[in-house]
Structures are given as structure tokens and as C-alpha cells.
Amino acid sequence: MKTPTHTMTDPAWTLNAEDWNPDAITEHGNRFLLGNGHMGYRGTLEEFGPDERVGVLLPGVFDQVGDAWREPVNAPNGLHTRVRLNGRWLDPLEMTPIAHRQTLDLRGALHRRETQYQLDGVTVTVAAERFLSAHEVHLMAMRYTVAVDGPAEVTLQTGIDPAIWDLNGPHLPHLEASHAGDCILLRGDTAEAGHRVAVAQVACLSGDVAETPETVKDSRRSWTLQSDGALQLELQTFCAVYHSVEHRTGPVDQAANAHVQRAAARGYEAVRQDHLDTWEARWQQADVQIEGDTEAQKALRYSLYQLLSAAPFHAESLSIPARALSGQVYKGAVFWDTEIFMLPFFLATFPELARNLLRYRVHALPGAQAKAREYGYAGAFYAWESQDAGHEACTLFNVTDVFTGRPTRTYFRDKQIHISADIAWAFWRYVQVTGDLAFLWDGGWQVMLECARFFFSYAHLKSDQSHYVLLDVTGPDEYHERVHNNAYTNYMVAAALQSLLTATGRLEASDPQRFAQLLETCDASPEEIERLRDFSARLYCPTPDPETGVIEQFDGYLQLENCSLEALKSRLLDPHEYLGGGSGLATTTQILKQADVVLLLALMRDAFSVAIKRANWAFYEPRTEHGSSLSACAYGLSALDTGNVDYAYEYFLKTATIDLTGKSKQFVGPLYIGGTHPAANGGAWMVATEGFAGIRLREDGVHCQPHLPTHWQAISFSVCWRGQRLDLSMTRDGLTATAAEDNAQPIPFFVCGVTLKCLPGRPVTVPLG
Incomplete structure (x- = not known):
């Protein structure tokens, strides 16, 4: 498919924010985000600092300070730049601009801003364009211009800002600045593991500069010029960011220095063109063109931009965190969101990237096995919040009681066993679509086996030996914890088991001798496979009620209070009350936080009749709060399966525009929880292509x-x-x-x-x- 050309102002490819609004700084930091998989740069202005939540996030580099939450590290900002006019720094927070525009070019992943001030009878215009290179992922670059139309003393300062915004830092407590030729270097080690982070910058000033000397102090450089009339300056800045978690072939500071020197020697236009060419190739594969709906086109294209910006094309040991690369919220952890809501897009457009995302789970297997042992089980119990090496980052207390101020016990970490099933499901979906049996040989089958072992050790066999049940679990609906036989969980576990058995037959048939060696490597046997086959055959999965067609979400759900969402919320004593947990208002009612049974129907679209889907959509839709960004796309897909295109479109727009409307919650009290929503971005693609276009990639x-x-x-x-x-x-x-x-x-x-x-x-x- 040929992607249409566009201009820099094409509304189908451009996000704009006109005029200056200080209340939108945090929101714009998310909305105008840049990313290239290796790092994310929040959409803030170049003169801003930690108070404005500037962030250069390094996914995969984790650190913990004291007893605070472990989270990914933000690097020092190597593009920090500001202008002083007649002794006053130009800052929109200190002086209101007469004009301001912030722009994100989705086609080229370019962030632009233009701000104009009047001071002492002089008009000064500051403009900048920056990008994180998709071609050289360690590199970011910026072109920064200053235009002054009258006499003034102008100071232009740029450098690497050592002041870093952290939610639970400081993670780089001791930073060391050095200079080598034209290069400024700032380096430091993380507090917990001593990971080295190095940021190198080279800046080249041109324009009306004559013999203006450069002053370098610590990690900043500056030039001061006297304008007698009109003054035009252009600064080209190149910055390289390296860390020792990923770069192991030599000192990271030397690598950063050498890289930024090479980029500066080539020049801004050359590295920019490489970046644009890489994005162009990705859009040729990933773009979805909608004719007749401008709003849907922009929202969907923005969703795809967010997914492509977060994708680790360069590495197979990284995945996509729940808040992508927009910040440290949710500890930078990878959730089941990736396999269920993001993987379908990559599987259909960049299958090699889908493989990388799943390889992350292969690398994380030791962590999942350790978690299973921690709770007394066999196999692999994958983390709800997965950090490096599969480390479980989720705490036991994730909610604070608004009345007592005390932490509330939650059961996300230890009862959401469906995570392992979601991963095994995704592994088999990948193999079905790609036919890549090598992935199974190279760790994939072992992961599926270890997940099955975990479920076998977790399950209970009924006293009459008739069937196995899964007790004391939490499904996708987080408002109802510690329930028995959650339908989503049981069906997904059944699918994971069947997938393992099918994969076993494929591998054994393709190479019996090699498969025998694989069994030995995994300390497995044909007898164990037969036990798992019996487990699969006897695992209980709730069936639709013969009269209503409704699948009960879990044992006893239909005996809970049947009240409306409006009635439930009228009982709130505080607007910030958590509705779930042991004493939450929703716990004893049929109100859900998010799609649960309906998500099951959306994923297993061929397993249930249209009548069953229609009955369950009609039953659960008015009972669902949609308090999670994962919910709307499931209801959109399921609505389409029942022929309700209008409802599907409503839910499609809800999921596709979540990061454009600014309506998502940014704070809980003083706690920042904002950021982007890549699962919803993936869900938007699913509703558009798998739903409206009706495409399903199957084995045949x-x-x-x-x-x-x-x-x-x-x-x-x-x-x-x-x-x-x-x-x-x-x-x-x-x-x-x-x-x-x-x-x-x-x-x-x-x-x-x-x-x-x-x-x-x-x-x-x-x-x-």
C-alpha cells in the first residue's frame, strides 16, 4: 500500500497546539512525545526542566532508591536550550508569549515549536525542531533558531541538564561533567546496580555570530552576542545517549562521544534524512488510510505513531511498557497489555518485531519461574508488572484508603494467574500467523510448557475426580478479586494448554530426535505431556446459561447485587474512593471495572455464536465502568460481531482518542499517574482492521x-x-x-x-x- 505524501501542515499527519497554556504542560508532555524504542523524550519545551516533567526515559534501565518503587531511569536532557535577552531568560512561565505553537509531525516523528516574545521594544522568535533518530537509536538531534528584530544583548545557552525529573529518585545521584574538544559529556551510575549512563552533546552555532567566543562551564555552553539590528542564529545540536545495560562492548562514555562526533560531522540534514527514510518505510507497512472520516483518520494514525515510537526494533530483550516511553508511571513495567492489545498490530505489520516482543518473555522466564517458586507452585507464573529479567515489580499494597490514609491490600500480583495464559496464547498466535517453528525450538515451547506446569500445580481436582477448577484468582476485572473460576482465566488457560499440545505434536512430527532432546532439556517426559493432556480435557470452563446465553463471569457473580453504575456512584462518600478491593463499593455488586467476559468473546471470536456474543454484550455493557483503557476496544470488537456498527464506532473513537482528548486521569491526589496508553492505541488498530475491515489472520x-x-x-x-x-x-x-x-x-x-x-x-x- 502506498502511503500518500503530505506537507508539514497536513492536518491528517499533524498535531497542533495553538497559543500558550501553562495548564497543558503535563498533557502536552504526553501528547507530543517522541520515541524510538531506545528512549522516549516527553513533549516539553527546550527551556523546561524537572518541574515541567521533562523526561528522557531509558526503558530497560531500572533502579531502586531505598524502599521506593523500582522504576526506569530518566537520562539527563542533552537538548536543554534557552535564550536570554537583555539579562532576562525567555520563559513562557515567566513572561507570556505573544504567539506560540507546538506541533508534532506524525509522518516524520518531528517535534516543532515556535514562540514569539516582545521585550524592551524588541520582538524575538524562538523556533526548534527535534527528533529521536529511528535510524541511529542512540542519537537525538535538534535545529534551534533565534530571530531578533532590534538592538539587544542575546545569550544563547545549551547543554546537558543535570537536573532530572524522577518519581522515586534520584537514580543518578552523582553526575560527572567533562569536555573533550567540541563535546560535552555528562555521566553517572545508577544507585542500585551501578549501571553507567552517558550523555554526550556537540552543538554548532551559525548565523550572525562573527567571532563570538563560546563559554563552556560544567555541562553547558553559551554564546553572548550584541545585536545592533536584526539578528539570526541557528544552533544545530547532536546528542547521544548510551547505557551499560545495552552497550557492553566498551565504555559507554567513549561510545557516546564517538557517536555524537560522527553525527555532527555529517550535519543535521543528513541525520534527519536517515531518520525520515526509516519512518517512511515503517509507514509504508503500518499506515491505515480511512476516507470519509477525518477525526477517525487522525486518531488512528496517532495511535499507530505511538505504537511505532515505543517499538524496540533494535533489541529482542525489550518489550513495550504499559505507559510506553512517556514516563516512569507503573514503574516502567510490561503488563499483559502488550501480548493481548499491542501484539496483534505488530504481528500483522512487523512480524519480526512481534517476535522480539515475545522473545522478551523468553528472557523473562527465570523471573517467572522464581515467582512461581515464591508462591509454592511449579512452572512459570509471569509478573503482573514485569521489569528486567521478569522481576515482579507489583507490590501487595497498590491502593490507599482515602478515609484512613492506610495502604489497601490488593491481589494483582499474586492472583492474576491469567498473565501466563495470555503469554502462551500470544506465543501460539504468533506461530499460527508466521509459521515460525524455529521460535518454538528456541525457547518458545519451553515457555508454553512452564506456563502449563504452573496451571497444573495451581489447579484443584474436584473430589469426584470429574474436573479441574481454578480457585482464588483475579480476572481482568480488578474490582472483583479472589474469585473462583473466572471465565476469562479458565478459557485462556484451556487455550494455553491446547496450544502447548498442538505445538508439541508439530515439533515432534517435524524432528522426533530433536524433540526428544528438547524434552530432556526441559526435564519433561511423554508421561508429563499426557498428564497435561488429561488436565486440558478436564479443565472446567463455564458454559453459557441455556436460557439467557450469559456466561457467568465467575462462580457466584450472578448472586451479587444488580445495581446500575449511576446508583453505585451515588453511594460514594469521596470521589477518589477505590471501588474494588476488600471494602470497595463495587465488590459486592455486578459492576465491573473493565471488559472481562466480553474480552474473552473478543479474543475467541470463533468459539462462540453470534447469539451468545449478543447476549453477553447486552448483559455486561451497562455493568461496565470502563475504568481501564483496555476496555473500550473489547466492547467495540464484540459489538461488531453482533452487527452493532454504531456502538462499535463509539467505542473505537473512545479508545483511539484517549491520548488526544486529554480526558485521561493524570493525578490521584498528588501522585502522578499520567502518560500514554499503548494498549488503547493497539486496541484502536484492532477495532479498525479486525473489526470494521473484518480481517482475521488465521493459520490457513x-x-x-x-x-x-x-x-x-x-x-x-x-x-x-x-x-x-x-x-x-x-x-x-x-x-x-x-x-x-x-x-x-x-x-x-x-x-x-x-x-x-x-x-x-x-x-x-x-x-x-
């Missing part, structure tokens, strides 16, 4: 059953199946599927009951309606 090929909104004229996008690319374009009247010319094999394509084969380079058109 690509299936399609469109349900386009009435006002959409067309939707176009690409998917990958078994390494082969398929470009799709559809209207309400018909669709065209074109297999890429360089595909090596035909793609089986099933659309509205018609079976086709898409041959390389040959478009196939199918009428709809």
Missing part, C-alpha cells in the same frame, strides 16, 4: 468479513501472513486484495464465503454488499 490464511461504518468511504492497509504481504482496500461495495510482487507464495484469502488465492502482483477484486 487471511479471512475477511467487513462491517464498515456507513460514513466511511474506504479503508486501506497492509497485513503480513507467513512472511507474505497483502495490500487491502475496501469500500462498502467491494474490496481489492493485492499480494506484493516479491511474495514467494500465494496467500489464501477467504472473504464473505468465497475462497481465493492471491498471487504475487495480481489484484483480486471482490464485490460486497
Whole structure:
């Protein structure tokens, strides 16, 4: 699919914030975020510091200070730059600009700002463009210009800001500045593990500078000029950020220094073009074009931008945290969000990146095994909040009682056993779509086995030996903890077990001798596989009520109080009360925090009839608060499966615009909990392509059953199946599927009951309606 060209002001590719609003600083920090997988740079202005929540996040570099929460480290800001005019620093917090604009170019992942001041009869305009290189992930660069239209003394200062915003720091308590030629270097070690972080900067000033000397002090440099009339300055800044967690081939400070020197020698335009070319290639594969709906187009494209910005294309030991690269909230941990809500996008567009995300879980297996042992179980109990090496970062007390101020015990860490099933589910989905058995040989099968071992050790066999049950668990709905036989959990565990058994048969059939060695390596046996087969056959999964069609969310759920969400919230004594937990208002009612049974239906779309889906959507929708960003997309997908396109569109917009509207919660009291929502971003892609366009990537090929909104004229996008690319374009009247010319094999394509084969380079058109 060819992505259309755009201009720098194209509204379909551009986010703008006009005028200056100091109350929007934190919100804009999230909205105008830059990222390249290696680091994230919040969308703040260049002159800002820790009070404005400037953050250069380094995912995968964790640190803990004292008893505070362990979290990822923010690096010193190597693009910190400001201007002084006649002795006064230009700062929109101190003097109101006469004009201001902040822009994010989604196509090129470029952040721009332009701010204009009037001071002492002189107008000064500050403009900047910056990016985090997608081509060289350690590199960030900026072009910063200053224009003065009258006589004034102008000081331009840039450098590496040693003041770092941390939620639970300081993580780099001792920073050391040094200079080598044109390069300024700031380095420090994390407090807990001594990981070295090094930031190097080179800045090149041009314009009306004559013989202006440069002054260097600590980690900053400055130039002072006297303007007799008009003055034009341009500063090109290059910054490299390295850390020892990832770079092990030599000192990180030397690597940062050498890299930034190379970039400066090439110049801003050259490194910028490499960055733009990389993004262009990614958009060619990932973009979704919607005709007839400007709002949906921008919201979906922004969602894809956020996913691509957070994606670790460069590493297989990283995944995507629950708040992406927008900050340290949720401890920078990886949740089950990644496998369930983000992986489908990458699996369909960048399967090699999907493999990287799953490889993170292979690397995290020792941590999951350690957690299982901690609670007395076998196998792998994956973390609810997973940090490096699978370390469980979730505490036992995650909520504070608003009335007593005391921490409240929660059961996210020790009872959300579905995490291991979600991961095994994702592993098998990857293999089904890609056919990559090598992934199973190289650790994937072992992870699936260890998850099955965990569930077998966790399950209870009924006294009559009839079936196994899963007791004392917490499902996706966090308001109801420690329940028995949560439907989502039981079905996902059953799917994980069946996937393991199918994978076992595939590997054994493809290479019996190698599989025998794999069994030995994993300390497994054919007898154990048969025990797991019996466990799978006898695991209890709640069935729909024969009269209503409703699947009970967990044992006893239907005996809870049936009240409306409005009635429940009328009982609040404090607007910040937590509705779940042992004494939460929702605990004894049927009110849910988020999709639970409906998420099950959305994931296992072929396992339930339309009538069952319709009954459960109608039952659970009015009972769901949607207090989680994971919820709306599940209801959108399920609505489409029941033929309700209007409801689906409503939920699609809710999930696609979550980081654009600014309505998401940023604070709980003084505690900052803001950031971006990559799971919702992934959910938006799922509703648009798997829902409205009706695309499903299955083991036997690509299936399609469109349900386009009435006002959409067309939707176009690409998917990958078994390494082969398929470009799709559809209207309400018909669709065209074109297999890429360089595909090596035909793609089986099933659309509205018609079976086709898409041959390389040959478009196939199918009428709809």
C-alpha cells in the first residue's frame, strides 16, 4: 500500500497546539512525545526542566532508591536550550508569549515549536525542531533558531541538564561533567546496580555570530552576542545517549562521544534524512488510510505513531511498557497489555518485531519461574508488572484508603494467574500467523510448557475426580478479586494448554530426535505431556446459561447485587474512593471495572455464536465502568460481531482518542499517574482492521468479513501472513486484495464465503454488499 505524501501542515499527519497554556504542560508532555524504542523524550519545551516533567526515559534501565518503587531511569536532557535577552531568560512561565505553537509531525516523528516574545521594544522568535533518530537509536538531534528584530544583548545557552525529573529518585545521584574538544559529556551510575549512563552533546552555532567566543562551564555552553539590528542564529545540536545495560562492548562514555562526533560531522540534514527514510518505510507497512472520516483518520494514525515510537526494533530483550516511553508511571513495567492489545498490530505489520516482543518473555522466564517458586507452585507464573529479567515489580499494597490514609491490600500480583495464559496464547498466535517453528525450538515451547506446569500445580481436582477448577484468582476485572473460576482465566488457560499440545505434536512430527532432546532439556517426559493432556480435557470452563446465553463471569457473580453504575456512584462518600478491593463499593455488586467476559468473546471470536456474543454484550455493557483503557476496544470488537456498527464506532473513537482528548486521569491526589496508553492505541488498530475491515489472520490464511461504518468511504492497509504481504482496500461495495510482487507464495484469502488465492502482483477484486 502506498502511503500518500503530505506537507508539514497536513492536518491528517499533524498535531497542533495553538497559543500558550501553562495548564497543558503535563498533557502536552504526553501528547507530543517522541520515541524510538531506545528512549522516549516527553513533549516539553527546550527551556523546561524537572518541574515541567521533562523526561528522557531509558526503558530497560531500572533502579531502586531505598524502599521506593523500582522504576526506569530518566537520562539527563542533552537538548536543554534557552535564550536570554537583555539579562532576562525567555520563559513562557515567566513572561507570556505573544504567539506560540507546538506541533508534532506524525509522518516524520518531528517535534516543532515556535514562540514569539516582545521585550524592551524588541520582538524575538524562538523556533526548534527535534527528533529521536529511528535510524541511529542512540542519537537525538535538534535545529534551534533565534530571530531578533532590534538592538539587544542575546545569550544563547545549551547543554546537558543535570537536573532530572524522577518519581522515586534520584537514580543518578552523582553526575560527572567533562569536555573533550567540541563535546560535552555528562555521566553517572545508577544507585542500585551501578549501571553507567552517558550523555554526550556537540552543538554548532551559525548565523550572525562573527567571532563570538563560546563559554563552556560544567555541562553547558553559551554564546553572548550584541545585536545592533536584526539578528539570526541557528544552533544545530547532536546528542547521544548510551547505557551499560545495552552497550557492553566498551565504555559507554567513549561510545557516546564517538557517536555524537560522527553525527555532527555529517550535519543535521543528513541525520534527519536517515531518520525520515526509516519512518517512511515503517509507514509504508503500518499506515491505515480511512476516507470519509477525518477525526477517525487522525486518531488512528496517532495511535499507530505511538505504537511505532515505543517499538524496540533494535533489541529482542525489550518489550513495550504499559505507559510506553512517556514516563516512569507503573514503574516502567510490561503488563499483559502488550501480548493481548499491542501484539496483534505488530504481528500483522512487523512480524519480526512481534517476535522480539515475545522473545522478551523468553528472557523473562527465570523471573517467572522464581515467582512461581515464591508462591509454592511449579512452572512459570509471569509478573503482573514485569521489569528486567521478569522481576515482579507489583507490590501487595497498590491502593490507599482515602478515609484512613492506610495502604489497601490488593491481589494483582499474586492472583492474576491469567498473565501466563495470555503469554502462551500470544506465543501460539504468533506461530499460527508466521509459521515460525524455529521460535518454538528456541525457547518458545519451553515457555508454553512452564506456563502449563504452573496451571497444573495451581489447579484443584474436584473430589469426584470429574474436573479441574481454578480457585482464588483475579480476572481482568480488578474490582472483583479472589474469585473462583473466572471465565476469562479458565478459557485462556484451556487455550494455553491446547496450544502447548498442538505445538508439541508439530515439533515432534517435524524432528522426533530433536524433540526428544528438547524434552530432556526441559526435564519433561511423554508421561508429563499426557498428564497435561488429561488436565486440558478436564479443565472446567463455564458454559453459557441455556436460557439467557450469559456466561457467568465467575462462580457466584450472578448472586451479587444488580445495581446500575449511576446508583453505585451515588453511594460514594469521596470521589477518589477505590471501588474494588476488600471494602470497595463495587465488590459486592455486578459492576465491573473493565471488559472481562466480553474480552474473552473478543479474543475467541470463533468459539462462540453470534447469539451468545449478543447476549453477553447486552448483559455486561451497562455493568461496565470502563475504568481501564483496555476496555473500550473489547466492547467495540464484540459489538461488531453482533452487527452493532454504531456502538462499535463509539467505542473505537473512545479508545483511539484517549491520548488526544486529554480526558485521561493524570493525578490521584498528588501522585502522578499520567502518560500514554499503548494498549488503547493497539486496541484502536484492532477495532479498525479486525473489526470494521473484518480481517482475521488465521493459520490457513487471511479471512475477511467487513462491517464498515456507513460514513466511511474506504479503508486501506497492509497485513503480513507467513512472511507474505497483502495490500487491502475496501469500500462498502467491494474490496481489492493485492499480494506484493516479491511474495514467494500465494496467500489464501477467504472473504464473505468465497475462497481465493492471491498471487504475487495480481489484484483480486471482490464485490460486497
